[in-house]
Amino acid sequence: MKTALIGADGQLGCDLLKLDPTLTPLTIKDLNVTRADEAETVLQEINPQVIINTSAFHRVDDCEDDPAPAFAVNTYGARNLALIAKKIGAALVHISTDYVFSGDKKTPYSETDPADPQSVYGISKLAGEKMIEYLLPEHFIVRSSGLYGTAGCLEKGKTNFVESMIGRAEKRQPLKVVDDEILTPTYTLDLAKKILEIIPRRSYGLYHITNSGECSWYQFTKKIFELLKMKVDLSPTTGDQFKSKAKRPKYSVLRHDHLKHLGLENLRSWEEALKAYLKEKGRLK
Numbered sequence: 285m286k287t288a289l290i291g292a293d294g295q296l297g298c299d300l301l302k303l304d305p306t307l308t309p310l311t312i313k314d315l316n317v318t319r320a321d322e323a324e325t326v327l328q329e330i331n332p333q334v335i336i337n338t339s340a341f342h343r344v345d346d347c348e349d350d351p352a353p354a355f356a357v358n359t360y361g362a363r364n365l366a367l368i369a370k371k372i373g374a375a376l377v378h379i380s381t382d383y384v385f386s387g388d389k390k391t392p393y394s395e396t397d398p399a400d401p402q403s404v405y406g407i408s409k410l411a412g413e414k415m416i417e418y419l420l421p422e423h424f425i426v427r428s429s430g431l432y433g434t435a436g437c438l439e440k441g442k443t444n445f446v447e448s449m450i451g452r453a454e455k456r457q458p459l460k461v462v463d464d465e466i467l468t469p470t471y472t473l474d475l476a477k478k479i480l481e482i483i484p485r486r487s488y489g490l491y492h493i494t495n496s497g498e499c500s501w502y503q504f505t506k507k508i509f510e511l512l513k514m515k516v517d518l519s520p521t522t523g524d525q526f527k528s529k530a531k532r533p534k535y536s537v538l539r540h541d542h543l544k545h546l547g548l549e550n551l552r553s554w555e556e557a558l559k560a561y562l563k564e565k566g567r568l569k
């Protein structure tokens with residue numbers, strides 16, 4: 285099955301390609317999702333049966349001051365790809381986010397829970413989902429959360445949360461980390477595996493895919509240093525104290541009902557995934 289991979293040099297893109305080197309990798313230099321005509325020419329040439337779109341504008345705070353790039357990539361980019369996919373008869377796999385939820389719930393969100401984004405980024409991603417649902421029945425929309433992968437996040441300067449915490453600890457900086465935002469941090473290798481597993485099932489629609497369990501960013505950080513046996517000046521704080529421009533959900537743990545419905549196994553726990561990531565990075569034996 286010929287599959288085009290957009291955002292091939294991102295964190296998730298790199299892991300998808302690692303697991304399946306037969307994917308046709310496309311970086312922004314090959315295909316920019318905001319340029320509909322050029323994107324159509326490139327994809328028509330490849331003529332894939334499946335297009336995987338990992339692209340996003342996700343500098344969440346920047347989106348509040350200037351929403352245009354977020355809507356260009358996350359909404360119109362998704363629309364462009366849905367229209368192209370329809371034209372060439374391909375299915376579209378599109379990655380979305382837990383930030384489509386308000387975070388007011390205290391129990392995990394299922395795919396049927398109503399979205400209510402509280403940030404420009406979340407709104408632009410939800411609008412992208414809606415465009416795809418409206419235009420193309422053959423879609424997989426995969427919401428995930430708190431991604432980290434060995435390639436590092438391109439939007440965040442080739443780093444990710446885990447590496448940035450370790451880097452700051454190595455500089456002996458005291459760390460204050462938010463303890464009132466609960467999520468499931470997710471290793472992109474695990475997410476990539478599951479994405480590749482669902483595609484052949486052709487059970488189109490919305491999916492929540494994350495590692496299992498839940499924790500706050502503070503608990504996640506504490507676990508990083510516990511595993512690495514590093515002594516760090518780490519203390520909990522609240523989201524309000526950070527005064528960031530974009531509002532983040534206080535609780536955005538996702539239930540995996542669509543996976544369960546297909547009889548597919550849940551992903552391993554976030555603790556096991558973190559250990560595997562640290563081993564892959566050569567930080568743990």
Ligand SMILES: NC(=O)c1ccc[n+]([C@@H]2O[C@H](COP(=O)([O-])OP(=O)(O)OC[C@H]3O[C@@H](n4cnc5c(N)ncnc54)[C@H](OP(=O)(O)O)[C@@H]3O)[C@@H](O)[C@H]2O)c1
Pocket residue numbers: 290291292293294295296297311312315316317318337338339340341342357361379380381382427428429430431432436437438439440
């Ligand atoms: N990171 C998270 O914590 C998180 C959480 C939940 C959901 N997600 C979603 O998961 C997906 C993958 O995230 P990630 O962490 O792997 O991001 P990433 O490392 O920043 O990768 C995104 C990729 O998209 C490319 N891209 C950006 N704008 C593009 C455009 N206009 N046309 C084509 N390609 C473009 C980037 O290339 P350049 O960098 O060269 O522009 C990069 O290769 C995104 O859809 C994101 O919204 C992420």
